[in-house]
Structures are given as structure tokens and as C-alpha cells.
Amino acid sequence: MNTSTLNAATLPTSTLNTSTLNTPGSNNPTAAQKRRALWMVVAFTLLASIAQVSIKTGANALNRISPGALETVTLGSLHFQLSATILAGVTSLALMGGLALYGIGAAMMVLALRHGELSVLYPVISLSYVWVAILSVAIFHEHMNPFRIAGIAVIIAGVAILGRSGSR
Amino acid sequence: MTTPASSIAWVTFASFIGSLGAVGLKAGAQNLKLSIPALAANWKLHAGVAGYLISWVFFVLGLKKGDLSILYPMVSLSYIFTLFWSKLFFGEPLTRAKFAALALILAGVALLGLGNR
Numbered sequence: 001m002n003t004s005t006l007n008a009a010t011l012p013t014s015t016l017n018t019s020t021l022n023t024p025g026s027n028n029p030t031a032a033q034k035r036r037a038l039w040m041v042v043a044f045t046l047l048a049s050i051a052q053v054s055i056k057t058g059a060n061a062l063n064r065i066s067p068g069a070l071e072t073v074t075l076g077s078l079h080f081q082l083s084a085t086i087l088a089g090v091t092s093l094a095l096m097g098g099l100a101l102y103g104i105g106a107a108m109m110v111l112a113l114r115h116g117e118l119s120v121l122y123p124v125i126s127l128s129y130v131w132v133a134i135l136s137v138a139i140f141h142e143h144m145n146p147f148r149i150a151g152i153a154v155i156i157a158g159v160a161i162l163g164r165s166g167s168r
Numbered sequence: 169m170t171t172p173a174s175s176i177a178w179v180t181f182a183s184f185i186g187s188l189g190a191v192g193l194k195a196g197a198q199n200l201k202l203s204i205p206a207l208a209a210n211w212k213l214h215a216g217v218a219g220y221l222i223s224w225v226f227f228v229l230g231l232k233k234g235d236l237s238i239l240y241p242m243v244s245l246s247y248i249f250t251l252f253w254s255k256l257f258f259g260e261p262l263t264r265a266k267f268a269a270l271a272l273i274l275a276g277v278a279l280l281g282l283g284n285r
Contacts, residue, residue: 110213113197119254119266122190123247126273129280147283151276158272165265 029115035167037116041124044105044112049131051101053139058094120166123158130155171234178230179242186223187249191257192216241281244274 029037112121130152136142196213200206207213223246231239247270254260 106217110193110197110200113194114200117254117260118190118194118258119251119260119262122250122254123270123273126244126247126277129241129244129277133280133283145283147279149283151279151281151283153276154272154279155276158269158276161265161269161272165263165269 031167033115037112037114037121038124038163038166040108040112041116041121042127044108045125045128046131047101047105047108049128049135051098051105052128052132053135054094054098054101057139058091058098116166120162124162126155127159171238175230175232175234175239176242178226179239180245182223182226182230183243183246184249185219185226186243187246187253189216189219189223190246190250191253192219194254194258237281237284240284241277244277247273 133148133152137144137148192212192214193216196210196216200210200213227243251262251266251270255262
């Protein structure tokens, strides 16, 4: 072992103390920063998937509305008669909310890329396939089938391997 | 439902452009300063966002015809392109773990595509 690696090895406490002062864009991210970057991408995929479902719901409802007509909305066993204009307002809220979530997600993605490797963080986006599959079963009552279960499990395994190599 | 070669070509091209968008985002994020003038001047970040938007145009062109359960999983091709860009532009190591993880992810996305039929 040469002296330079010895010097580096004797400095763990001082590097820990300065880690919180790391300037943005520092090229030597700490393990904690890398872990945070990974979780930010996971949160981004969840936001993007909710955004996608929200936009789909809003767009579907907008397609159904005929102007001026009364719409029946079913919430559990309750039926509401809503004027089409009110429903249009609510669905455009779903659309707007979806777009806003996309914007927040994109900003989180950029913040995550400050400290993480692109080759680790980018494929983690594949988790959005998992979220969409789960949400489409939970919200749109599509059926879970063996292919979907296997797909979800295999993607999560792949992302777990990336997470392990990306948080060290 | 058959998927025309033109749709596959558009979606592959969209994935390619999207992976270049990711390179722009990463390059822009590396010297990120959170002030409005700095963000406005961060042309790499802008190029990255533009790359994404352009890739969506080609993706939508591809989706006009063809089977979604084939075309939607094809977007994950961009992960392969991105792996090589990250080595080329940012000198990130290409480890065996990354290749194994990518193989699993692509297999999982293909399985989900089969499950959506």
C-alpha cells in the first residue's frame, strides 16, 4: 500500500464532516447522496405513473362529455347528477394535476442526476412499468395474470441489483 | 394485430433520441446551480428536455399503428443506448452487475408486454 492511499484511509472523520458541505455538482458524491439519488428516481417513477393514470382518467372523461348535458357520476352506491361543465372542470383538474406531477417528477430526476451515475439511475425508470401495471389493476380493474406478476418480479430484481451497485 | 416495420422504426428512433435527452439532462445536472439566471443559461439541460419532447413526437408517430403491447416495452431500448452513452460521455464503468440488471429489466418489461395482450 502506498502513502497516498494510507493518507486517504486516515481521513474518514474529516470527510464525513465536510460531506454535508459538498457543493452541488460535486464529482465525489457520498454513499448517502447516491442513495438519496436512487430514492428520488424511485419517487419520480411513482409520480410519473400517477400522472399518467391521472391524465388518462381526465382525457377519458373529457371524451365522454357532451356539452350542456347532465352526467351521472357513480361513487360507490351513490349516484350524482352533475352538470357537464362541473365535470369538465374536475376532469381538467385531473389533467392539470397530472401535468404538474410530471413537472415535479422531471425536476426530481434532474436533482437525482447531480450525484448518481446515469448508467445506474436511468434504467431505474423501468419501475414506472411496475407502477402502471399495479395501478391499472387497482384502479381500472384489469386482471393480474402470471405474465404480469413475473414481469413485475423480474423488473424489481433488476432494479435491486442496480440499487446495490449504485449506493456504494 | 400486426405491427408494421415503420412503427418499430419510429419507436426505436424515439428511444435513441430519448437516450440522448438523458445525456443532456445528466450533463446539465452536473454543474447545476439553483438560480433562475443559471437555470436559464444551462443549455445542456435545455437540450436534454428538448430531446425528451422530440422523442415523444416520434413515439406518438410510431404508436399510430401497431400493437401497444409490443411498442410500449420497446421504449426500454433507450436503457441500452444510455448505458453506452454513460460510458462514452461520462466515463462511467460498465460492470457485469449493470449488464445483468439491464437484462433482467428488459426481460421483465417484455413479460409485462405479454401480460398486457
